Amino acid sequence: MFRRILLIALTMCLAAPIVAQAPPGWKVRIDRSQNAQDPDGNPDLKFITMGTGLHVTGGPAGTFWNPANTATGNYSVKVAFTLTKPSPHVNYYGIVFGGAELEGAGQNYIYFLVAQNGTYLVKHRAGEAVHDVQAATPNSAIRQPGADGRSTNELEVRVAGNTISYVVNGTVVHTTPKTGMLAKTDGIAGIRVNHLLDVHVAGFAVTRM
Numbered sequence: 692m693f694r695r696i697l698l699i700a701l702t703m704c705l706a707a708p709i710v711a712q713a714p715p716g717w718k719v720r721i722d723r724s725q726n727a728q729d730p731d732g733n734p735d736l737k738f739i740t741m742g743t744g745l746h747v748t749g750g751p752a753g754t755f756w757n758p759a760n761t762a763t764g765n766y767s768v769k770v771a772f773t774l775t776k777p778s779p780h781v782n783y784y785g786i787v788f789g790g791a792e793l794e795g796a797g798q799n800y801i802y803f804l805v806a807q808n809g810t811y812l813v814k815h816r817a818g819e820a821v822h823d824v825q826a827a828t829p830n831s832a833i834r835q836p837g838a839d840g841r842s843t844n845e846l847e848v849r850v851a852g853n854t855i856s857y858v859v860n861g862t863v864v865h866t867t868p869k870t871g872m873l874a875k876t877d878g879i880a881g882i883r884v885n886h887l888l889d890v891h892v893a894g895f896a897v898t899r900m
Contacts, residue, residue: 714740716759720793722752723819744893747784747884754787754800756881762788762850763877765900769847770882773891774807776840781806782885785846790879801873802883803857805844809833811864813857815872822872825865832862850876851900 713719719738736750747755762768768788785804792798797818805811811833813824834842847858855873857865867873880897884890 713738713755714745716757717745718756718758718794720754720798721750722754741891742893744891745882745895746889746891747882748889750886752782752883752885754790754793754798754881754883756787756790756793756879758879760880760895760897761878762880762897762899765851767847767849767898767900768880768896769845769898770895771843771845771893772805772882773841773843773893774836775889775891777807777836778885778887780887781808781810782888783812784884784888784890785811785882786848787881787883788848788850788878789873789876790881791875793879793881799875800878801855801876803846803848804883804885805833805846805859807836807842809835811857811859813865813867817872824867824873828865830859830862830864832859832864834860845894848880849900 736753737748738755739746768786770786772784783804783806785802787800787802790800799817801815803813810827810829812827815822815824834844836842845860849856849858853869855867855869855876856863869876882892
């Protein structure tokens with residue numbers, strides 16, 4: 692019993708600095724590692740306001756959201772991500788939408804991410820279960836790091852009628868119907884950044900269509 696209390700207290704101490712430095716109104720949920728070769732144990736995550744945008748550096752993979760960014764019906768979520776330097780290996784970043792219970796065991800959301808190698812993917816999370824909607828797929832619309840190691844990609848998710856469109860730099864790279872595990876698109880919109888990344892986030896906007 693004492694060990695359990697000690698573990699909970701230690702976990703809260705490790706999480707506190709991240710929450711404390713989060714931009715006003717924003718919340719953070721850190722992943723647990725599911726793979727010993729792709730760990731999420733680095734505690735050096737920083738999530739701060741930088742200029743007119745947000746900045747995520749290092750640390751474990753996580754989901755970041757402001758409950759005020761809730762959308763229903765037909766809507767668009769648009770965000771510009773600047774990868775400031777390449778990751779040691781392929782890691783993804785992008786948009787979360789249709790989110791519910793993001794702080795609890797029943798977390799549920801859809802996410803659309805891109806990576807420095809020019810691929811995108813779409814997944815659905817329900818609790819600790821993650822389902823592939825579209826496996827990592829290359830697309831020329833995704834900008835890869837230049838000679839300076841930087842790349843900027845504007846991602847957008849458009850929910851219209853019974854269709855979800857996934858857009859990179861103005862190009863629709865994938866579409867899915869709103870059925871099955873993708874039927875629920877009403878909910879919180881936010882961002883997701885995997886570990887070992889340095890990403891600037893600008894122009895986050897949720898717009899009714």
